[in-house]
Amino acid sequence: MSLQQQLTDIFGQAFAASGLDTSAGTVAVSQRPELADYQCNGALGAAKAAQVNPRDLAATVLSHVDAPDLIASLEVAGPGFINITVNDSALAQTTGEMASSPRLGVELVADPLTVVVDYGGPNMSKALHVGHLRAAIIGESIKRLFAFSGHNTIGDIHMGDWGMPIGQLIIELQDRQPDLVYFDAEYDSATDGPYPSESPVTLEDLSEMYPVITQRCADDPAVAERARVATFDLQNGRAGYLALWQHFHDVSVAEQKKDFEALGVNFDVWYGESTVNDRLEPMVRSALSSGVARESDGAVIVDVAQDDDKKELPPLLLTRSDGSYLYSTTDLATLDMRVEDMGSDLVLYVVDARQSLHFEQVFRAARKMGVLNPSVGVEHLGFGTVNDKHGKPFKTREGGVLRLGDLISLVTDAARERLDDAHIAEDYPEEERDEIARQVGLAALKFGDLSNHRTSNYIFDLERFAAFEGKTGPYLQYSAVRIKSILRKAADQGLAAGQIIAPTVPQERRLMLRLVRLPEVIARSVDLRAPNALAEYAFDVATDFSRFYEHCHILSEEDPSRQASWLGLVSLTLSVLTQLLDLLGIEIPERM
């Protein structure tokens, strides 16, 4: 049990023994570290309810606290705060237990859930760009966080591959290459042979076609109508379109897989909207027959407004008036699949915050339609938009969107340049230098993103991402690498980590206090679904380590038990940093 939890239990009992509610015993990390390690503010609120003086009440509570092994001193301060200073040897013992625990003292959740994390969400036929960065790395981090906590997680890329854009691309291609067999409605693969196995387009072609056809549809209703028809035909199984779709899909996935792999983002399943095509028609029919859905202007809709709504909630569209399906339909069917086939208890959507209304509609419709029973949770974990320094949508200097692959090259090159300039790692093999540059560049990129709160709008600043000083990913890597270096040298000298003993210098004590907070930080990050809490803490751990490192010279320490303890402490620090960075999707080089 964590130190903070032990203290909370002790104070809960002390409040109970004083005739008050156990919940008043909640202990928090002290806000005034120069005064105490932890504090309990429960006396202030409880005193109000009991109509007594808070300081007197705090004193009464203290009289019921008897934990000399754990607590070194207690003090009532200010209006009635209880300041708690823990015993040095208890602190050392807790730190030592953490060091010998494979999970670093973090308990597995009592009731593991099957959690589907829906993130990434690229549209088929589009190269990944900077806008996909957040979904990918926030989603990856949240997935890892839930998995570490003990949940059964499934990361699903949920590709946008079954909607209007596909119909648009089909007619755009038709206009460019009308003679392709895919457009011949009379073509019968049973008699005429299979469709060509070679794709008529590359992802490059599709990416170029995409904005062109989008604009054409916006400008010309007749073109838009053709796209709708093509979408309908595709969804209803027109063979040529399906064959074409397969090509679009394959060239897209091949390219996108490379980008996601380069980012260190791995999906468990590559499902998409198309995966649930077979569920669409039955689902809509069932919703109609049960009366949950109704026809309106030829479309099928589900009313999701409620009497107590503060805002007007438009109905959710299950089908267009031509009978074709929308992403609301595929999202609902996907949810159905996730519950029915994948056994989800919780579905987390890591998707742009601008889609919050859509998810509100989908979640409500899902409850009404019985797709979701009350025991299954669904949450939209929205994130902020990607803007440039001036708060406008991010564009490259040429005015286009920055490709994800180009972005990775940019940060990797910056890291490589830094290595060269500073004459760092000059004697390493060229291959290793490249690998270090890759790891450092990605760390800068990811930490720069993940240290922001998920929901805040995102200012995309290349200079900031290529910075390696201060509160950055590379600083964290550097801290970890220094520890590895120390441990390597210690091993060379035959020195081993030993029992962690009571701290003797403030920097050492501070580091221990920081490390033992890990369980609470993990729990809080899970509760808030917020990787930035991990990022903040990781930086604090690294900073506290740097201070300790500056002040305590480990390898030249003369007292053997102290030296062994310090080696244990820095080894634990490395484990904690490694774990945290892994949860953020950041790798640590062996040396750099």
Add this chain to the structure above:
RNA sequence: GCCCCAGUAGCUCAGGGGAUAGAGCACCGGCCUCCGGAGCCGGGAGCGCUGGUUCGAUUCCAGUCUGGGGCACCA
């Protein structure tokens, strides 16, 4: 018009109803006979505005201003 999100230091951002609101960058000043200086130590400067709830509000609520976003046949 309605709704959502955000307003904290010059800039980019943290912040869990509690005491004296924290980092990083930038700027200024220190630390290299010592385990890796991508480091450490020190310095200045801030909760949009007005009310409310509370013993106590940057935090919760209402209003207001500013910025961003959304509002059935796009995703």
